[in-house]
Amino acid sequence: MVTVLDRIATPPRPRHPEKAHRPDQEVLRKPDWIRVKAPTSPGYAETREIVRSHKLVTVCEEAGCPNIGECWDKKHATFMIMGEICTRACAFCNVATGKPGPLDPTEPGSVARAVRKMGLSHVVITSVDRDDLADGGARHFAAVIRNIRALNPDTTIEILTPDFLRKEGALEIVVAARPDVFNHNLETVPSNYLTVRPGARYFHSIRLLQRVKELDPSIFTKSGIMVGLGEERNEVLQLMDDLRSADVDFMTIGQYLQPSKKHHPVKKFVTPEEFKSYETIGLSKGFLVMASSPLTRSSHHAGDDFARLRAAREDMLRRAG
Template identity: 80%
Template sequence: MAVVLDLLARDQRPRHPEKAKRPDSPIQRKPDWIRVKAPGSPKWAETNRIVRDNKLVTVCEEAGCPNIGECWEKKHATFMIMGDTCTRACAFCNVRTGLPEALDPEEPAKVADAVAKLGLTHVVITSVDRDDLPDGGAAHFAEIIRRIREASPGTTVEILTPDFLRKAGALEVVVAAKPDVFNHNLETVPSRYLTVRPGARYFHSVRLLQRVKELDPDIFTKSGIMVGLGEERNEVLQLMDDLRSADVDFLTIGQYLQPTRKHHPVIRFVPPDEFKAYETSAYAKGFHLVSATPLTRSSHHAGEDFARLREARRRAAATA
């Protein structure tokens, strides 16, 4: 009960004062193909305890991920670094927006300790946007990668980063720390950026991913989008071409789910057969790995996907 009350207390904190003036958008009833088991198993509670003991933030909770029950049951938590407050106010995102607090200098050690205690063989580290920092938090990302390597040498590290917009040299700092997977999500097609992701720039994000490969071709690159935000099929196919031009290895596509009435509405619930068609098209365009289902999220099954990604690269090299 204490765990449940703790989560309820977190949810009751004001999250989006800057979105209060937006008109309400009724939340649609989810279709039958979007159903998940509520969290609460003993293993879920153990993961929750380790997260709380280390005073860490997870995107699983902050973004209201529907897969938290399944992932925490397996002790798979995605750590969200640099606080729980983002400097941007994207229309789809449930992470709190405002003026963030100063970085916690102890956070790298805390994250590394939690990774070791959970026994993770693959960990995903993401963050809020920190436009207030001169480097956007790049050095903090790099330090956390280094600390995880020291504490858990056998653990592979996947990062899901902001776009480091107007932060010269930031990307180079992160890439030099040699994450195994560099993920940066495009989130949606370019025509939807003004309303869905107004603080970002589509072609800057594509170029960011391309630049990672130029700096270190051994790092796997990954990007993801949500569907159901009003995009057209041909726009999604063009986005795939843009990512392949940037040599991105792995694409994820999932259904957008509206967090609150103040967020962007779901324009459409995309049926599973359309996700399968997107997967087929993406593989035909040359992605090493594709995950396209209604409940696909960037870090869902990340460890298993990383093993598949390595094997796909090995096979491609063998036939080259």
Template identity: 75%
Template sequence: MVTIVDTVSDRAERPRHPEKAKRPESPIQRKPDWIRVKAPGSPAWRETNQIVKEHGLVTVCEEAGCPNIGECWSKKHATFMIMGDTCTRACAFCNVRTGLPDALDAEEPRKVADAVAKLGLEHVVITSVDRDDLADGGARHFADTIEAIRRAAPATTIEILTPDFLRKPGALEVVVEARPDVFNHNLETVPSKYLTVRPGARYFHSIRLLQRVKELDPSMFTKSGIMVGLGEERNEVLQLMDDLRSADVDFLTIGQYLQPTRRHHAVMKFVTPEEFKGYEAIAYTKGFLLVSSTPLTRSSYHAGEDFARLRSARLQKLGLVSA
């Protein structure tokens, strides 16, 4: 994992996961061959890294220790994480720091937009930490960032990966009104695992949030993703697919959970590539426009290429282009 240069001097001295210190340790299993990836370090990767540092930005690629960072940054694809590097929740799977966040940086939307323009991105993914401390959960900051990117890079398509805005009335409407091209909100896991994996969230609230996006703007693409290998049963994954389709979600991603540290939730199973292919086939029969289901799939992995495929799939469904 590459460490980003922080603009706040005391961040490096804060314990990264104080809330996980009392959790029992779980040994980190050796990864199977199909999980292994090349280490980052190409010239294009270094250029992307430099632009991120120059603008004092945070990326989920680094904070979450994404295994695809070498490939994505070599293609100048980065997922920007706004509203700081500290989350107000303590999900058992996540490697992002938990604690009391700093105040919002009013200049961050402009900084992100400038970086998007310098990188020449055709498609950008913007995500954030949970900000339960803010009255709107950071919804206005999301909207400001979308609007800044539209001004700096009008040809760039924008995908957002949002928190659930739990108990923040009106927050979702603010974000949808800014008209991102793709609205992504991840379920992360099946409902039976929420108390141990995602204790601060509510499964059916997340389903309802995705459904509400479609009610507000039926033309907006919606997307959600889960991790497998957390102890879920196959039938639970299939039921989750049905729940997402009931909310008219267009795009489903399924990837392998990887344990960040011994204090995080253990990997209960490494799901085989063949099992991922099976999930993909079933998901398509349930009506998703697009499915990405591989061990290394992450929410923003190949997001630009997938957005082009998503638009094409919708046109085919409407009979406006041939398959």
């Protein structure tokens, strides 16, 4: 049986000339618990048509998400704004790296119309890194949020942002647009940053999440990592503590899957039992919600998770009062 994950392992075209210096790595055989069927449902086809007709980009496709069949069948999609070309060259990522084109001023309206056509009650918006822009794309993020609110006043909005490294004032612009959930992923433990996420700075990302809460405590904050990149268990637990010190509400943990032999290799396939252990520990450390499983991704079940977030906060406030 050909699966989505099998196809992800061999991209149809060379996308990463900047990663070509990496020697080919033997791709570990995937265990049964992370195999999924190729998407074929009518709901998937309908979502794909809406995305195509509005000339939108989704991280579901660009990052080769294994959950695309399930999510698109349910009319869930994560829109990726500001183009398909990223200015960073992270060793885990399947998004192309290079020099991006200019921003599309019609994109905020197109996203808002697609949200309305799909009837989304909760939408996730992410982007490539745009280090070439003076504000890192913050104003574009804010414009997308405002356009969605104008056409879809009842839709809750979750954003998954870059780190806005060395972009003074950018975070404040995005927070002022008042998304319901502000997500910024740490991606991995700090000891891996030099090889896995060389353009980012771990403690800057922690501070970014902390600053969101300082600017607007009503916004839920969220972050996630991949495991299987060579991290130690104690490093994951320390990372949890770092996120809680920044008052982050929600953490996701999923299995890293190597997009191609040019990317960082999978060092380990973490078992479902280990993922469950991380979930239990995370909740004990004070996260309102934990999502930890082999196929967990940042926006997987995002709408359901947002409802859990709200319920958990209300329960916490009720118990405190």
